[in-house]
Amino acid sequence: MKRKMLVWYGELTTTRSLIKRGLLFLSPGMLWLLAFLVLPGLVLVVVSFASRGAYGELVWEFNLENYKRLAGFGIFGWSADYLVIVWRSVWVALVTTVLSVVLSYPLCFFIARRPERTRYLWLTMVIIPFWTNMVIRTYAWFLILAPELPFARLAAMLGLVSPGSPLYPSAFAVYLGMVSMFLPFVALPLYSSVERLDWELVEAAQDLYASRLRVFTQAILPQTLPGLSVGVILTFVPAMGMFVVPDLLGGAKYMLVGNLIQQQFGASRDWAFGAAISMGLMVLTMFSLYLYRRKSKGAEVLV
Amino acid sequence: MDSESGGGLVLQGMNKHFGRVHAVRDVSLEVPAGEFFTLLGPSGCGKTTLLRIIAGLEMPDEGRVLLGGKDITDLPATRRQVNTVFQSYALFPHLTVFENVAFGLRSRKFPQDEINERVGKRLEMLGLEEMAQRRPDQLSGGQKQRVALARALVNEPEVLLLDEPMSALDAKLRAQVQVELRRLQQKLGRTFILVTHDQDEAMVVSDRIAVMRDGAVIQSGTPEEVYDAPRTRFVAEFLGAANLISGKVVDGGLQTELGFLHLEETPPWSQGTVAIRPEWIRLHESPPAQNGIRGRVREVIFRGTDYDLWMEPGPLRVRSHTYKHFKPGDEIWLELAPDELVVLHEA
Numbered sequence: 063m064k065r066k067m068l069v070w071y072g073e074l075t076t077t078r079s080l081i082k083r084g085l086l087f088l089s090p091g092m093l094w095l096l097a098f099l100v101l102p103g104l105v106l107v108v109v110s111f112a113s114r115g116a117y118g119e120l121v122w123e124f125n126l127e128n129y130k131r132l133a134g135f136g137i138f139g140w141s142a143d144y145l146v147i148v149w150r151s152v153w154v155a156l157v158t159t160v161l162s163v164v165l166s167y168p169l170c171f172f173i174a175r176r177p178e179r180t181r182y183l184w185l186t187m188v189i190i191p192f193w194t195n196m197v198i199r200t201y202a203w204f205l206i207l208a209p210e211l212p213f214a215r216l217a218a219m220l221g222l223v224s225p226g227s228p229l230y231p232s233a234f235a236v237y238l239g240m241v242s243m244f245l246p247f248v249a250l251p252l253y254s255s256v257e258r259l260d261w262e263l264v265e266a267a268q269d270l271y272a273s274r275l276r277v278f279t280q281a282i283l284p285q286t287l288p289g290l291s292v293g294v295i296l297t298f299v300p301a302m303g304m305f306v307v308p309d310l311l312g313g314a315k316y317m318l319v320g321n322l323i324q325q326q327f328g329a330s331r332d333w334a335f336g337a338a339i340s341m342g343l344m345v346l347t348m349f350s351l352y353l354y355r356r357k358s359k360g361a362e363v364l365v
Numbered sequence: 366m367d368s369e370s371g372g373g374l375v376l377q378g379m380n381k382h383f384g385r386v387h388a389v390r391d392v393s394l395e396v397p398a399g400e401f402f403t404l405l406g407p408s409g410c411g412k413t414t415l416l417r418i419i420a421g422l423e424m425p426d427e428g429r430v431l432l433g434g435k436d437i438t439d440l441p442a443t444r445r446q447v448n449t450v451f452q453s454y455a456l457f458p459h460l461t462v463f464e465n466v467a468f469g470l471r472s473r474k475f476p477q478d479e480i481n482e483r484v485g486k487r488l489e490m491l492g493l494e495e496m497a498q499r500r501p502d503q504l505s506g507g508q509k510q511r512v513a514l515a516r517a518l519v520n521e522p523e524v525l526l527l528d529e530p531m532s533a534l535d536a537k538l539r540a541q542v543q544v545e546l547r548r549l550q551q552k553l554g555r556t557f558i559l560v561t562h563d564q565d566e567a568m569v570v571s572d573r574i575a576v577m578r579d580g581a582v583i584q585s586g587t588p589e590e591v592y593d594a595p596r597t598r599f600v601a602e603f604l605g606a607a608n609l610i611s612g613k614v615v616d617g618g619l620q621t622e623l624g625f626l627h628l629e630e631t632p633p634w635s636q637g638t639v640a641i642r643p644e645w646i647r648l649h650e651s652p653p654a655q656n657g658i659r660g661r662v663r664e665v666i667f668r669g670t671d672y673d674l675w676m677e678p679g680p681l682r683v684r685s686h687t688y689k690h691f692k693p694g695d696e697i698w699l700e701l702a703p704d705e706l707v708v709l710h711e712a
Contacts, residue, residue, distance in 0.1 A: 265422050266455035268442040270469035270520070280468070284459040 110337035118331030128338030144322070148342065151319040152350075154308070155301035158240040162248040162297055163290065165241065169249055170256040185253065188246050196243065200310045203239050204230065231313025239307040244300070248293035255289030294354065299347055319343050371433040372398035372523040372556040374419065379428035381414055381580075388414045389425070390580040396558065396573075398433075398523075401550045403559045405567040406577035407603070412560045413452075415577075416526050419558065421445045432523060443472075448517035449526040453533070454509045456501040462512050463488070463497040469520040487515040490549075506533050507542065514546075518553070527559040531566060543569045564604045568592065576600050597711040601640040608646070608681050609709075610701075611638045623678055627655050627703045638709045643673065643684040645705040653700040662695040 067076055110128055115121045134140045173184045191199060207213060207229035218225040229235055259282065267281040283290075305320030312318070319339060326336030374396040381389040389411045396402045404412040417423040419430060421442030430438045437445055448469070456465050464471075466484045475483075488494050491511040501509060510530055517525055530546075531539045547570045550557045561567055567574050568588040575585035576599075584596045595601035598609060612621030614635050619626045628639070649657070660676035660683075672691055674683040676699065683699065685691065 260453075260455070262451055262453055262455040263457060265442070266449070266451055266457075267468070267472075269420060269422070269447075269449045270516070271443050271472040272468070273443075273472065276472055280457060280460070284457070 106337045106340055109334055110341050112334045114332045114334050118333075120333055128335045129342075131335060132338055132342050144339075147317050147322050148319050148346065150317075151302055151343075152346065154236065154240065154318060155298050155304075157237060158244055158301045159248070159294055159298045161237065161241045162245050163252075163294065165245060166249040166252050166293065167256075169245075170253040173253060174256045174259070185250075188249050191242070192246065197306055197310075199243070200239055200307050203235060203242075203311060204228070207235060207238075230311050231316060233312070233316060235311035236308050236316055239311045240301060240304065243304075243307060244297040247296040247300075248290075251289040251292040251296065252286060253289070255286040259285050291354075295351065298350065298354075302347055302350075303343060373433055374524055374556060374558070375429075375431040376415070376419070377429045377431070379415065379418065379430075380426045381411070381418065381423065382426055383414075388580050389418070392428070392577075392580075392582050394575060394582065394585070396524075396556060398556055399554045401547065401557045401559070401570055401572045403561060403567040403571040403574045404577055405561055405564060405574050405603070407562055410577040411580035412577050413528055414580075416449075416528055416558065416560045419524065420447055420449045420526050422449075446520075446523040447526060448520050448522040449528065450510075450513045450517050450530045452529045454501075454513040454530075456509060456512055456516070458501050461498050461500055462493060462504070465501070465512055466516045466519050468516060483519050484515075487519045491515050506535075507538050510534065510542065514549075522555070524556045524558060527557060529561055530559070531561070531563070539566070540569075546570055568604075576603060594707055595640060596709065598638055598640070598709050599711075601707065601709060606643055606682055607640040608643065608679070609638050609640050610706075612636070623658050623681075623701075626701060626706065628706055628708065629703045630708060632708045633710065638711070639706045640709055641701055641706050643682040644671075645702075646681070646683045647700040647702060648683070648685055648689075649698040649700055652698050653702075656701045656703060656706075658699045658701065660697055660699045662691050662693050662697070665691050665693060 067074060069075075070080060109120065111124050111126070113121045113123060113125055113127055132144050134142055134145055169188070173181060173188075176184055194202075205211070209215075209218075209226050209228045214223065214227070214229050217223045217229055218227075223229060263281040263285065264277060267277045272280060303320045303323075305318065305324050308316050308318045309321050309324075319342075323336050323339050323343070326332045326339065330336075374394075376392055376394045379389050379392040380387075392411075392415060394402075404415060406412045414423060418425050421437075421440060421444075425438070428438070429436055432446065457468065460468070463484055466487060467480050470480045470483060485494075488497055491514060493508065493511055493515060496504060496508060496512070501512070504512065510533070513530070527546075531542055534542060543566055546557075550570070557570075559567070559570060571588055573585060573587055574591050575582045576591060577583065578599055584591055584600050586594075591600065592604050595604060595607070601607040601609065610619070610621050610623060610626070612619040612626070614620075614632055614637075615625070617631050618628055619632070619639060626639070632639075647653070652659075658678070658681075660678070660681060662674050663677050663680065664675040666673040666675075667687070669687075671687055672685045674685055674691055675681075676683055681699065
């Protein structure tokens with residue numbers, strides 16, 4: 063067979079050796095994903111159709127009970143408990159994302175406008191929290207929100223909490239923890255877009271009589287959309303499954319789907335139900351991403 | 366029409382600093398309504414800053430901007446009846462050509478049917494009807510430039526500002542667009558203010574030119590005035606090639622390295638420079654009555670319609686028609702006639 067030579071970015075090679083090389087480089091990553099993502103995922107699917115035995119063991123008997131339970135059909139008739147938890151998770155993830163975006167814009171513009179020497183110092187300050195473990199960072203909020211400290215005292219003075227009690231557990235503390243956790247995930251990708259912003263478009267919009275809102279939606283938003291959408295996905299998806307922050311700062315009353323899953327695999331020893339909830343969360347996340355993609359495609363042609 | 370009526374622009378005592386750079390120095394200008402006025406100068410001379418001050422994109426440290434007799438210095442860009450064609454065109458990449466052009470009208474909440482009518486009219490005028498639904502990245506440089514022009518003109522600004530609008534076009538297209546721009550301005554009768562570093566462009570399009578250097582206007586006038594009677598060495602050199610000859614004043618003439626030159630007027634200095642354009646130097650087979658110099662061709666550059674000859678002594682640059690052929694080494698008489706020698710005011 064005649065070998066077909068080709069030039070690949072300046073290198074003289076053949077199609078066969080390119081394929082061989084590609085496989086060589088790709089296979090470690092592929093194997094990793096196969097072993098630690100695809101296979102466990104499939105196991106999860108299988109387990110979600112099994113059921114819990116009397117001592118928390120898995121009983122391999124195909125049934126849809128777990129999914130029915132998730133939809134609210136329990137032994138005592140229909141209840142919305144689980145659906146409320148799922149809905150609350152979506153809501154918390156949504157609010158966290160929106161708050162992070164709203165806070166990130168001014169932050170990114172502030173950093174982008176610093177002189178080059180100090181700009182990276184500011185960026186480092188955004189990243190520094192990552193150097194600390196997430197759980198420890200969340201515990202730090204306990205201190206900040208403790209009853210003796212100014213925040214809790216102020217809240218007590220305003221009559222928001224009873225004197226001598228901390229500001230946690232509460233929805234407020236959850237959002238505080240969540241936003242501080244995810245802010246860098248929005249701010250960093252958004253910053254890369256803001257840094258490259260073509261200010262002449264902003265000036266052109268001003269020159270063409272645009273209001274402040276119009277300057278933002280027509281000259282700034284479309285240019286920062288690439289960074290923004292990365293940030294939104296990086297925040298919304300993990301926020302949906304987050305359990306450390308709501309567990310510590312939200313208490314039992316503020317259960318999210320992440321806590322629910324953790325509980326099934328932990329205290330309740332109901333792996334099958336846990337797997338079913340995980341599947342539900344995964345489907346929900348995929349669906350949200352699908353909606354988001356459709357919506358953001360629309361936003362690019364925003365008029 | 367004058368600078369008091371709608372579209373007339375007056376700049377008074379403009380000054381602008383950026384840090385320690387004095388970007389605009391004591392500039393005062395009057396541009397009557399309906400004039401095509403050009404700010405010409407090398408990069409960094411402050412011409413763009415001046416334009417941005419007029420647009421409201423920059424605040425002067427000192428000075429006033431008057432539009433149609435009204436002081437607009439403190440009005441924001443969004444409230445000035447002035448529109449700009451930006452150097453990079455600054456078209457909104459996510460909007461179609463139609464929506465780009467409609468932008469200013471939508472900002473001011475014009476009704477849809479009026480937007481359709483006005484945008485349609487401008488697109489037609491600039492030959493862009495076919496492009497209406499395209500996005501900027503699907504357009505050529507020339508088309509983008511016309512969209513930017515349409516986007517500014519659709520607002521019927523009292524003054525249209527153009528910031529080096531041709532710099533992204535290739536030479537051939539540029540020459541064509543310059544003529545079109547001139548015609549467009551005459552047809553609309555609006556005030557156009559152009560910023561450019563291209564002296565040919567300035568001369569083709571303008572009613573009047575202001576030559577700027579280091580933030581100051583050094584000479585202004587019609588293209589003919591500025592070209593024919595440059596006041597300084599800088600203006601003479603910046604507006605096309607010029608031969609500069611230095612010497613001492615002796616008996617109402619000039620004693621130079623090339624010999625004694627008669628002048629029409631006595632210079633205001635005792636030692637200084639005169640200029641003569643290459644195409645003003647006349648060529649003779651025999652010695653002329655006065656100001657004749659025996660020259661020897663050192664280099665011949667063929668330009669199609671004429672030759673550029675670099676002569677000894679000098680180097681003097683002479684432009685000659687191609688009906689006579691030259692080759693290096695040829696000898697010929699050059700006449701630097703007194704009425705063609707421009708006395709530069711700078712000593």
